[in-house]
Amino acid sequence: MSITFLDALISLSSVFPVDSTSTVAGLLSIFHEQELTETVHDTNGHGYLATFVGKHGRLVILRVHSRGLVTIDLQCYEEDNIAQLDNLLNALEKKLKVLLNGNITRIKKLPALVRGAKVDRYWPTADGRIVEYDIDQVVYDEDSDYQNIKILHSRQYGNILVLDGDVNLAESDFAYTQAITGNGRESYAGKEVLILGGGDGGILAELVKKKPKMITMIVHIDQKVIDGCKRHMRKTCGDILDNLKGDCYQILIEDCVPLLKKYVREGRMFDYVINDLTAIPISTAPEEDSMWEFLRLILDLSIQVLHPRGKYFTQGNSATLTEALSLYEEQLGKLSCPVDFRKEVVCVPSYLEQWVFYTAWKK
Numbered sequence: 001m002s003i004t005f006l007d008a009l010i011s012l013s014s015v016f017p018v019d020s021t022s023t024v025a026g027l028l029s030i031f032h033e034q035e036l037t038e039t040v041h042d043t044n045g046h047g048y049l050a051t052f053v054g055k056h057g058r059l060v061i062l063r064v065h066s067r068g069l070v071t072i073d074l075q076c077y078e079e080d081n082i083a084q085l086d087n088l089l090n091a092l093e094k095k096l097k098v099l100l101n102g103n104i105t106r107i108k109k110l111p112a113l114v115r116g117a118k119v120d121r122y123w124p125t126a127d128g129r130i131v132e133y134d135i136d137q138v139v140y141d142e143d144s145d146y147q148n149i150k151i152l153h154s155r156q157y158g159n160i161l162v163l164d165g166d167v168n169l170a171e172s173d174f175a176y177t178q179a180i181t182g183n184g185r186e187s188y189a190g191k192e193v194l195i196l197g198g199g200d201g202g203i204l205a206e207l208v209k210k211k212p213k214m215i216t217m218i219v220h221i222d223q224k225v226i227d228g229c230k231r232h233m234r235k236t237c238g239d240i241l242d243n244l245k246g247d248c249y250q251i252l253i254e255d256c257v258p259l260l261k262k263y264v265r266e267g268r269m270f271d272y273v274i275n276d277l278t279a280i281p282i283s284t285a286p287e288e289d290s291m292w293e294f295l296r297l298i299l300d301l302s303i304q305v306l307h308p309r310g311k312y313f314t315q316g317n318s319a320t321l322t323e324a325l326s327l328y329e330e331q332l333g334k335l336s337c338p339v340d341f342r343k344e345v346v347c348v349p350s351y352l353e354q355w356v357f358y359t360a361w362k363k
Contacts, residue, residue: 006078006112008089012070012096013106020048020064026099027062030091036060056080070096078114119152123167125353126282126318133160133350139232144224151232157350159232161200163225169200170350171235177202179346179357180274180313188212188272194305196256196298197276199225201237208240208249215249216270218256220277226253260301269307275299275314280328282321296331303337308362312339316356319345325356338363 031038036052043049048064058080061073072092076085093109113132114121121135133154140151150162158171169176178184181203188210195203195217204217219226230241244251252259256277275298278291286292299314306312316325325343332341341360348355 006074006076006080006082006085006114008074008085008112009110010070010072010089010093010096011106011108011110012100012104014068014070014100014103015105016103017066017068018047018064018070018100020066023064023070023096023099024048024050024062027092027095030088030095031060034058034088058085070100078117123162123165125351126279127320127353129353131352133157135160140228142224142228144222146222149222149224149228151228154350158235160350161225161229161233167350169202169233169236171233172349173236173351174202175346176315176348176351176355177206177236179344179348179355180276180315181206182311182313182359183344183346186272186311191271192216192269192307193272193274194218194270194302195274195276196220196260196302197278198274200229200233201226201241202233203274203276204249204251205236205238205240208246212248217249217251218259219251219253220256221253223253226251257297257301260298260305263305264301268305269310270305271307271310273302273306273310273312275302275312279315279317280324282317282324284323284327286327286331292327292331295328296334299331300335300337303335303339303360303362306362310361312358312360314358314360316343316358318351319354319356328358332358332360 031052034054036054039051041049047066050062052060057077059075063071074085074089089109097104119135119138121132122130123133124130134156135152135154137153138150139153139159142149147164152160152162154160154170160170161168188207190213193207193212193215195215197220198204198217199219204215207215226241229237277298280295281289281291283289283292302312316328332339339360340363341358344357345354346357
């Protein structure tokens with residue numbers, strides 16, 4: 001059974017240390033009016049901490065830090081009287097302004113976090129921030145042999161593909177597809193193209209329109225990604241995933257590493273290689289991280305099958321992860337075949353952060 005829990009917060013900063021005795025005394029009447037029972041906790045001289053418990057499991061945590069911060073955390077079940085709770089928070093905020101008149105540097109009332117809901121709305125950005133999406137429905141949720149695959153519906157972004165808790169692509173994210181294919185600067189007509197990953201079908205659907213000679217897309221093992229996307233991400237992929245072969249494309253559900261090695265042995269070349277398997281790792285220990293080893297292997301094999309005048313496209317990661325991005329650029333300088341590269345920063349709507357994309361080519 002799902003239990004939805006709301007968690008709202010008021011925080012207040014003061015220019016001077018806060019007198020907990022007078023501050024608490026001024027707030028107690030409000031708590032008592034709400035029939036909240038007080039329990040004071042020992043802070044070993046570090047300000048004041050009390051919990052107040054009321055009807056229906058309602059809980060308020062009041063903390064007065066001696067250095068000038070007051071926080072009031074209100075927790076309750078969704079079935080509680082929300083209007084009444086808003087009135088309580090408003091009354092506490094108003095009273096605090098009176099008690100600390102002239103000494104307040106900042107006061108902030110945060111909207112409630114919703115915990116335990118049937119639909120999880122909170123997902124981390126690449127640089128570690130928690131963001132709240134307007135998710136209102138889980139439209140697909142499957143565990144494959146390799147990962148958990150979710151497709152969630154957002155009122156703002158459409159359906160969003162989430163793999164093992166990582167937001168991959170939303171139906172609104174055409175900017176991602178454009179960036180990883182060259183932002184409209186490339187001519188794919190009559191060209192041989194290799195796509196690594198891309199199980200959402202967005203890249204393939206876009207490039208088929210460009211009249212290439214042939215697109216080979218190697219989806220790294222997981223058929224269930226395609227199964228979910230062809231049913232629930234059609235604004236991204238259209239009908240391109242309905243068939244694994246078309247006039248100018250083929251989709252292979254295989255491990256890309258053996259296949260790339262086979263292409264190297266055969267001397268097969270592609271005009272464009274688009275790596276959509278994974279973002280670069282955020283780890284700063286590339287010699288020890290298996291994801292870095294995988295990335296280096298794919299990168300080296302991809303450049304080996306790239307035509308001398310071809311181009312290699314891939315995503316990087318969040319523009320704020322400068323150390324990880326620098327490590328990736330170091331890897332570009334260590335390939336068996338020397339390359340030049342450029343990078344481009346693009347805003348991908350559902351990522352809620354700036355994202356870096358790379359283009360590389362043989363020297």
